[in-house]
Every structure is written in C-alpha cells, then in structure tokens.
Amino acid sequence: MNEYNKMDDEEKFFIGSERFRPLNKNRFAAYCVILSLLITSILCIIIVFQTSKKITSEYSLWFPLQGSESCIRLMDINGDGLDDVIVALTEVTTITNQIKKDKNREKYCQSLNIEEPCSGTVYGIRGYDFTILWSFRVKQSIFEFVCNGIDINNDGYQDCIGSGREATLVAFDPRNGKIFWNNNKIKSRRLLWNFYNPLLLPIDVDHDNNFTWW
Numbered sequence: 001m002n003e004y005n006k007m008d009d010e011e012k013f014f015i016g017s018e019r020f021r022p023l024n025k026n027r028f029a030a031y032c033v034i035l036s037l038l039i040t041s042i043l044c045i046i047i048v049f050q051t052s053k054k055i056t057s058e059y060s061l062w063f064p065l066q067g068s069e070s071c072i073r074l075m076d077i078n079g080d081g082l083d084d085v086i087v088a089l090t091e092v093t094t095i096t097n098q099i100k101k102d103k104n105r106e107k108y109c110q111s112l113n114i115e116e117p118c119s120g121t122v123y124g125i126r127g128y129d130f131t132i133l134w135s136f137r138v139k140q141s142i143f144e145f146v147c148n149g150i151d152i153n154n155d156g157y158q159d160c161i162g163s164g165r166e167a168t169l170v171a172f173d174p175r176n177g178k179i180f181w182n183n184n185k186i187k188s189r190r191l192l193w194n195f196y197n198p199l200l201l202p203i204d205v206d207h208d209n210n211f212t213w214w
Contacts, residue, residue, distance in 0.1 A: 061125065061130040061132075065092050066121075068087065068088065068089045068141075069088075069142070070141070070143060070145070071143070073086040073145045073147055074086075074127070075158070075174060077124050078133060082127050083127045085123075085127055086122070086123070086124055086125075086145055086147075086160065086174055087122075087125065088123070088145075088162065089121050089123065090120045090121070090140065090142075091119040105117060105118075113185070114137055114139055115184055115185060117140065118138075118184075119139075120137065120138040120141050120142055120165075121135055121136070121137055121138070122136055122138060122142060122170070122177070123135045124177050134177030136172070138162070138164070139166060140165035140166045140168045141165045142163065142164035142170075143163060143164045143165070143195075144164070144195075144196060145160050146160065146198050146200075147159070147160040147174060150200065152180050153180060157173070157175065159171060161198045163196060163198045164194065166193065166194065167186075167194065168183070168194075169182060169195055169198070170183075170184075
C-alpha cells in the first residue's frame with residue numbers, strides 16, 4: 001500500500017490532481033471566508049435597495065423646480081399626537097437669479113399681494129404620510145422657524161415665527177397655517193439684508209404689555 005492510499009479522504013482532497021493546484025487547509029478556509037463575506041455584502045445591498053425603493057415610493061413628496069434653504073421643524077400641528085413637518089421652499093429660479101428674466105413676475109406678485117419676487121412657500125406636512133395640510137406664500141426664501149415658547153394670540157397653543165431673505169418675516173399658527181402678520185408688502189431697502197434667527201426678548205418697546213421681537 002503506497003502513501004497515497006494511507007491518507008484519509010480529507011488529505012486526498014487537498015492534494016488535488018495534475019489539473020488543479022493543490023490547496024492547503026488554511027488557504028481553503030480563507031477562500032471560504034472571503035466568499036461568505038462577498039455573498040453577505042451582496043445580499044445586504046439588495047435588501048437595502050429594495051427597502052429604500054419601497055419607502056421612497058410610499059412616503060415621498062416631490063416639489064418640482066423648488067429648492068430649500070430652510071430648517072425643518074417637527075411638531076404636532078394637527079393634534080394626532082405624532083410629529084408633523086414645517087418647512088419652507090423657494091423657486092429654483094430665485095436661487096439661480098433666473099427669476100429676473102421673468103417679465104410676468106411683477107403682475108403675478110401683485111395678484112398675490114406680496115412684494116417681489118414672492119417666491120417662497122411655507123408648508124405644513126403630515127408626518128406619517130407626507131400629505132400637505134396647508135401652505136402659504138411669502139416674499140422670499142425662509143431660513144429659520146422659531147416655535148418654542150411662542151403664543152402670539154394668547155390662545156394657549158404654540159405659534160411660529162419664520163425669517164429669511166430680503167428681511168422676510170412672518171408669524172403664523174402652525175395648526176392651520178393662518179398668518180397673524182407678515183412684511184410681505186414692505187419693500188426691502190437692501191436686497192442683501194436678511195433676517196436669520198428671530199429672538200423674543202423681555203423688552204416692551206411700544207408699551208403694549210407684550211414682548212418685542214428682534
């Protein structure tokens with residue numbers, strides 16, 4: 001009996017034949033580990049892709065030709081106990097300065113009773129299915145929303161202040177999108193003058209027993 005016949009089946013497997021290069025046990029184990037990692041990675045990619053595709057198709061909201069410089073505020077605006085979304089968008093033509101080429105813009109803004117470029121829109125969006133609950137137009141792009149600790153009409157519910165480009169400023173009820181006041185009709189003295197983060201300070205400038213916004 002020769003040496004080959006004395007070997008068990010596992011040892012014969014690693015010797016191979018003239019057609020194949022012999023593999024030792026360590027190298028074979030390494031190949032198995034690498035192959036397992038590759039298969040696992042591919043399966044993970046497929047699962048993530050299919051899951052994201054499903055989420056995108058069921059829970060997405062598309063705004064054609066609009067961009068945003070706004071923060072996103074999460075709060076319950078419809079009283080269902082779940083977070084909803086407050087966000088502002090503006091026309092892409094405003095961001096790229098192409099809006100100046102729109103010859104009908106002045107008439108359009110006049111129809112809205114808002115100063116040019118009347119390109120901003122504030123949206124209240126239901127959180128769990130992205131249904132638009134309300135929206136309203138503003139003069140320009142909104143940067144910031146401040147809602148914590150604000151009750152403008154003293155009804156016991158939180159209200160919001162939005163501020164943005166060209167000194168855009170608006171106060172509204174987040175439950176229904178009702179505007180309390182804004183500066184849509186006030187023409188900006190300088191196009192580059194912006195409002196960023198409004199603050200409520202304990203100062204009564206006009207002596208009406210209400211704090212003043214700065």
